[in-house]
Amino acid sequence: xxxxxxxxxxxxxxxxxxxxxxxxxxxxxxxxxxxxxxxxxxxxxxxxxxxxxxxxxxxxxxxxxxxxxxxxxxxxxxxxxxxxxxxxxxxxxxxxxxxxxxxxxxxxxxxxxxxxxxxxxxxxxxxxxxxxxxxxxxxxxxxxxxxxxxxxxxxxxxxxxxxxxxxxxxxxxxxxxxxxxxxxxxxxxxxxxxxxxxxxxxxxxxxxxxxxxxxxxxxxxxxxxxxx
Amino acid sequence: xxxxxxxxxxxxxxxxxxxxxxxxxxxxxxxxxxxxxxxxxxxxxxxxxxxxxxxxxxxxxxxxxxxxxxxxxxxxxxxxxxxxxxxxxxxxxxxxxxxxxxxxxxxxxxxxxxxxxxxxxxxxxxxxxxxxxxxxxxxxxxxxxxxxxxxxxxxxxxxxxxxxxxxxxxxxxxxxxxxxxxxxxxxxxxxxxxxxxxxxxxxxxxxxxxxxxxxxxxxxxxxxxxxx
DNA sequence: AAAAAATTAGACACACTTGTCTAATTCGTC
DNA sequence: GACGAATTAGACAAGTGTGTCTAATTTTTT
Numbered sequence: 106x107x108x109x110x111x112x113x114x115x116x117x118x119x120x121x122x123x124x125x126x127x128x129x130x131x132x133x134x135x136x137x138x139x140x141x142x143x144x145x146x147x148x149x150x151x152x153x154x155x156x157x158x159x160x161x162x163x164x165x166x167x168x169x170x171x172x173x174x175x176x177x178x179x180x181x182x183x184x185x186x187x188x189x190x191x192x193x194x195x196x197x198x199x200x201x202x203x204x205x206x207x208x209x210x211x212x213x214x215x216x217x218x219x220x221x222x223x224x225x226x227x228x229x230x231x232x233x234x235x236x237x238x239x240x241x242x243x244x245x246x247x248x249x250x251x252x253x254x255x256x257x258x259x260x261x262x263x264x265x266x267x268x269x270x271x272x273x274x275x276x277x278x279x280x281x282x283x284x285x286x287x288x289x290x291x292x293x294x295x296x297x298x299x300x301x302x303x304x305x306x307x308x309x310x311x312x313x314x315x316x317x318x319x320x321x322x323x324x325x326x327x328x329x330x331x332x333x
Numbered sequence: 334x335x336x337x338x339x340x341x342x343x344x345x346x347x348x349x350x351x352x353x354x355x356x357x358x359x360x361x362x363x364x365x366x367x368x369x370x371x372x373x374x375x376x377x378x379x380x381x382x383x384x385x386x387x388x389x390x391x392x393x394x395x396x397x398x399x400x401x402x403x404x405x406x407x408x409x410x411x412x413x414x415x416x417x418x419x420x421x422x423x424x425x426x427x428x429x430x431x432x433x434x435x436x437x438x439x440x441x442x443x444x445x446x447x448x449x450x451x452x453x454x455x456x457x458x459x460x461x462x463x464x465x466x467x468x469x470x471x472x473x474x475x476x477x478x479x480x481x482x483x484x485x486x487x488x489x490x491x492x493x494x495x496x497x498x499x500x501x502x503x504x505x506x507x508x509x510x511x512x513x514x515x516x517x518x519x520x521x522x523x524x525x526x527x528x529x530x531x532x533x534x535x536x537x538x539x540x541x542x543x544x545x546x547x548x549x550x551x552x553x554x555x556x557x558x559x560x561x
Numbered sequence: 562a563a564a565a566a567a568t569t570a571g572a573c574a575c576a577c578t579t580g581t582c583t584a585a586t587t588c589g590t591c
Numbered sequence: 592g593a594c595g596a597a598t599t600a601g602a603c604a605a606g607t608g609t610g611t612c613t614a615a616t617t618t619t620t621t
Contacts, residue, residue: 120588121597140458143370145578156599161580225520229454230368233522247517274536277513285509286502289475292453294461308502316543348618349567373608384569389610 125163128153132160132174137223140230141171172238175227178220179242186215186250193257200266200318201310208283208306216280217287217297251276258317267317275317282309353391356381357405360388360398365451368458369399400466403455406448407470414443414478421485428494428546429538436511436534444508445515445525479504486545495545503545510537 131153135144146167150157164170189210194203215221228239255276262269269275286305290297359381363372374395378385392398417438422431443449456467483504490497497503514533518525 124598138461140368140370142368142372146580147578157579158581158600159598162597166580167578226457228520230458232520233366236521239521243521271536274514274540278510278537278540281509281513281516282506285505288509292456292460293464293467293471308499309506312502312506312544315545316540320548352568374610375608385609386570386611387568390567394610 124153124155124159126177128155128160128163128170129174129177132170133178133220133223136171136174137226141167146170171231175224175238175242178224179239179246182215182220182224183246183250185218185220186211186246187253189214190250190253190257193254195257195260197261197266200261201314204310204313205303205306208279208310209302211280212283212287212297212302212306216284217291217302222291251280254279262317266319268319269317278316279309279313282313285309352381352383352387354405356383356388356391356398357402360402361406361448361451364399364402365454369395374398399459403452403466403470406452407467407474410443410448410452411474411478413446413448414439414474415481417442418478418481418485421482423485423488425489425494428489429542432538432541433531433534436507436538437530439508440511440515440525440530440534444512445519445530450519479508482507490545494547496547497545506544507537507541510541513537 128149132144132149135149135152139145139148144167146160147157149170150160153160160170164173189207192210193207194200197203224242228242232239252273255272258267258269258275258279259272261267262272267275283306286308287297287301290301356377360372360377363377363380367373367376372395374388375385377398378388381388388398392401417435420438421435422428425431452470456470460467480501483500486495486497486503486507487500489495490500495503511534514536515525515529518529
C-alpha cells in the first residue's frame with residue numbers, strides 16, 4: 106500500500122535493511138507468542154528497537170507484516186533444509202550412526218529450531234484463515250523436501266543398504282519417527298537438550314532400520330553390508 | 334469470581350447445563366479459529382445462541398472461560414481415549430488387521446477429531462503463556478495413555494506376538510507412525526477422509542510390524558503366528 | 562396464579578489498538 | 592556545514608472489545 110523509499114548507497118541500505126530484518130525477527134517472535142490477533146504493533150516495534158512509524162514505513166499494515174514474516178521465515182527454513190539434505194549419507198560408512206547424525210542435524214536445524222517452530226505454530230493458527238499465505242511454503246517446503254528425501258532413501262535401497270517398497274512413505278515415516286519423542290516437549294515449548302535430540306534420533310533410527318534395514322543378521326544392531 | 338446460582342430441580346438444571354455446554358462448545362470453536370487474543374465474547378455468545386451476559390454469568394471473565402473450555406475438552410478427550418484403549422487387540426486374530434482397525438479408531442476418535450485438534454492447537458498457542466492450564470491434561474492425558482498403550486504392547490510381546498525391547502518407545506513410535514501421513518492435512522485444517530485414515534493406518538502398521546513383528550517369515554505381509 | 566430465578570437487550574465507561582499525521586531529530590552524503 | 596532521506600516521539604481519530612449495570616422479559620418452581 107505504501108512506497109518504501111530506496112536509499113541510493115550501500116552504507117545506508119545496510120542500516121535500512123538491518124532494521125527491516127530486525128523488525129521481521131521481532132514480529133516473528135511476537136506473532137509466535139501472542140498469535141496474530143493478540144499481537145500488538147507497539148510491542149513489535151519496541152522489541153525491534155524501532156519506532157512504530159518505522160514498522161509501518163517498512164511493511165505497511167499488520168496483515169502485510171505477517172506476509173513478510175512468513176515469506177522470510179519460509180525462505181530461511183527451506184534454505185536450511187536443503188543444506189541439511191545435502192549432508193544425507195549417500196555412501197554410508199556406518200549406516201546407523203550416519204542416519205542418527207543426519208536426523209539430529211535435521212531436527213536441530215529445520216524442525217525444532219526457532220523458525221521451524223514458528224512456522225508450524227503459525228500455520229496451525231492462521232492456516233485455515235489464510236491458506237494462500239502458506240501456499241508457497243507448502244509447494245516449496247514439505248513438497249520438495251519430502252520427495253528429495255524419498256529420492257535419497259530410494260538410492261540407498263538401490264545400492265542395497267535398505268529394503269524399501271515405497272520411498273515416499275518411508276521418508277514420511279522417517280520424519281515422523283525422528284520427531285516421536287520430541288513432539289510433547291515441543292508442544293509445551295520446552296527447550297530441547299542436545300542429549301534429548303540424540304536419544305530421540307537413536308531410538309528412531311534403530312526402529313527405522315529394524316523396518317527397512319537389510320535382513321542379514323537377525324537382531325543385533327551391527328552395520329550390515331557393502332563396504333564401498 | 335462470581336457465584337453460579339444452583340437451581341434446585343432437574344428440569345431447570347438441564348436447561349441451565351445445556352446452555353453451559355453450548356457456551357463451552359461455541360467458545361472452543363472460536364478460541365480454536367481465532368486464538369485467545371483474537372477471540373471475541375460477543376461472537377462466542379452469538380454462536381452459542383445466548384446473550385453475552387449469560388456467558389459472564391456462567392463463566393466469569395474470558396480467562397476463566399478458557400479454563401473451563403480446556404477442562405471440559407480435556408476430560409472428554411481422555412474419556413474417549415481410554416474407551417478406545419479398551420478396544421486394543423489383546424488377543425489378536427489377524428494382528429495386522431486388528432492393529433490397523435485400532436489405529437483408525439484412535440485417530441478418528443482421539444487424535445484427529447475436533448477435540449483433539451482443538452487441544453493440540455490450544456496447547457501450542459497458549460501452552461507457553463499458561464503452563465498450569467494444561468498441567469492436568471499432561472498428567473491425566475498423554476502420560477497415562479502412553480503408558481497404558483505401552484503396557485498393551487508389552488503384553489503382546491510377552492505373548493509372543495511382537496518383539497519389543499522398550500515398550501514405551503514402541504508406543505510413542507506407534508503413535509508417531511499412525512500420524513505420519515495425517516500431520517500435513519491436519520496442520521492445514523483439511524478434512525480427513527475415511528480412506529485416508531485407513532491408508533495411513535495400514536502403511537503405519539505395516540512398518541510397525543516390519544520393525545517389531547516376529548521374525549518368522551521373511552518379507553511378505555502374512556500374519557505370523559500363534560493362533561490362540 | 563404468584564414468586565423466584567434465569568435470561569435478554571441495550572447502554573455504558575474504560576481501556577486498548579490500529580493506522581495516520583506532524584514536527585523535531587538523527588543519520589549519511591555532498 | 593548544508594542538504595535530503597530516514598527515523599523518532601507524540602498526538603490523534605476511529606474503531607473495537609471487555610466487563611458491568613439496569614430494566615424488561617422469559618422460564619421454572621411453589
